[in-house]
Amino acid sequence: MTKCRHEGLIDSYLLDKLKPEEQTDFEEHYFICRSCFSKMSERDEIIQILRKEGVLNVPLTDLAEDARATSWVRRAWAFLTPRRWVVAGISAVALFIAVWLLHPRTGTIPPPLVLTEDETVRGGAVTPVSPVADVQEAPAFLEWKSAGDDLEYKVSLSGRSPLMTTSTKDTRWVLTNDIKARLKAGVTYSWQVQAFKADGTLTAVSKRIRFRIVPKS
Amino acid sequence: MLRSLPGPFYNKGTVENAKKDLPLDEAILGYRTVISFRVRKALGSSTPDWEDIVDEILMQAIEKVKTGAFRGDSSVGTFLYTITSRRIIDHIRQKTKVLRHAPEPAPFPDPHVEAEGRERARMIATAVEQLKPKFRDVLYLYYYKELSRDEVAQELGISPRRVSERVNYAIKLIKKTVRP
Numbered sequence: 001m002t003k004c005r006h007e008g009l010i011d012s013y014l015l016d017k018l019k020p021e022e023q024t025d026f027e028e029h030y031f032i033c034r035s036c037f038s039k040m041s042e043r044d045e046i047i048q049i050l051r052k053e054g055v056l057n058v059p060l061t062d063l064a065e066d067a068r069a070t071s072w073v074r075r076a077w078a079f080l081t082p083r084r085w086v087v088a089g090i091s092a093v094a095l096f097i098a099v100w101l102l103h104p105r106t107g108t109i110p111p112p113l114v115l116t117e118d119e120t121v122r123g124g125a126v127t128p129v130s131p132v133a134d135v136q137e138a139p140a141f142l143e144w145k146s147a148g149d150d151l152e153y154k155v156s157l158s159g160r161s162p163l164m165t166t167s168t169k170d171t172r173w174v175l176t177n178d179i180k181a182r183l184k185a186g187v188t189y190s191w192q193v194q195a196f197k198a199d200g201t202l203t204a205v206s207k208r209i210r211f212r213i214v215p216k217s
Numbered sequence: 218m219l220r221s222l223p224g225p226f227y228n229k230g231t232v233e234n235a236k237k238d239l240p241l242d243e244a245i246l247g248y249r250t251v252i253s254f255r256v257r258k259a260l261g262s263s264t265p266d267w268e269d270i271v272d273e274i275l276m277q278a279i280e281k282v283k284t285g286a287f288r289g290d291s292s293v294g295t296f297l298y299t300i301t302s303r304r305i306i307d308h309i310r311q312k313t314k315v316l317r318h319a320p321e322p323a324p325f326p327d328p329h330v331e332a333e334g335r336e337r338a339r340m341i342a343t344a345v346e347q348l349k350p351k352f353r354d355v356l357y358l359y360y361y362k363e364l365s366r367d368e369v370a371q372e373l374g375i376s377p378r379r380v381s382e383r384v385n386y387a388i389k390l391i392k393k394t395v396r397p
Binding site: 011015017024027028030031032033037040041042043044045046047049050051052055056081 | 248250251254255292294295297298301302337338341342345353356357359360361363365376378379384388391392
């Protein structure tokens with residue numbers, strides 16, 4: 001049997017809640033509509049039983065107290081139909097994805113490292129080891145931590161002007177006597193390491209470390 | 218004589234179908250169930266006269282059809298509804314006059330009908346007991362306390378739509394239990 005649009009009136013009719021004109025219309029309707037009459041007579045029998053004392057066995061006081069104790073959380077939960085919950089869930093996921101994609105991920109963005117006054121790059125970081133502060137005499141070597149496997153490091157040492165640039169696969173470069181002799185006390189020097197992959201791609205850069213030779217007085 | 222006639226042919230009860238499938242008087246007799254429901258609802262099932270009134274309505278309808286008073290301008294359902302409503306009103310008026318002078322005799326129940334009714338009532342009550350509390354709550358408030366859907370929703374802290382869903386689902390479960 002196909003659903004009739006008057007079906008929604010069945011309960012109201014059986015509970016005598018229809019207005020007189022609505023009741024008349026519905027009564028005439030179920031003389032014509034097999035579907036409505038069938039559903040109505042089935043429901044009438046059930047309702048007659050439900051309305052008998054003791055069948056539903058729900059003490060009014062307990063029910064009322066439970067209902068009054070309903071929290072706002074429960075009311076809010078009940079407000080959302082399943083369809084609305086699905087829409088809310090999808091919206092929340094979409095919002096999360098949008099925020100995750102658009103928000104800059106500072107933890108993973110490489111820090112900017114200054115190569116020269118005009119050049120700043122982002123990449124992995126080479127960690128300088130020594131010297132990283134003022135020294136009492138010219139350092140014997142420049143040392144840094146490994147930035148990965150199979151890398152070639154380019155080390156540069158500068159004072160007021162570039163002093164030397166060299167490449168090594170090691171994580172230490174020993175200063176030649178010639179270079180050490182040129183380092184003067186009281187002058188600020190700086191050094192930096194760049195790491196290159198085998199194909200020549202710059203992959204990591206250290207900060208430019210500044211130091212002075214401050215002899216012990 | 219009409220009491221011994223066969224059961225309802227309501228499913229075929231239209232003028233058009235009757236002309237094709239059934240004689241008109243049989244088509245009208247098929248409306249006995251509907252007319253009975255209407256009469257019992259109006260007068261109450263405990264009224265001892267309701268079956269007689271139903272028979273009178275059917276006889277009157279068949280008479281009208283045979284004499285040509287009903288030509289099929291409206292549906293058979295509408296035609297019978299009109300006769301039924303008028304007969305109910307007439308009965309209420311007559312009864313009001315009678316009861317002023319004499320008390321109503323107690324109805325004499327049919328024991329077989331009573332037993333069958335009790336059994337079905339027991340099955341329905343058992344089915345209700347097996348429902349989850351949330352379904353029993355809505356049935357209690359909606360059918361026993363006769364609150365509106367909105368009032369039930371407010372009482373239970375759920376949406377009116379959820380109330381309807383639970384009521385319909387509970388009735389469906391009960392029907393399934395009683396008549397699998």
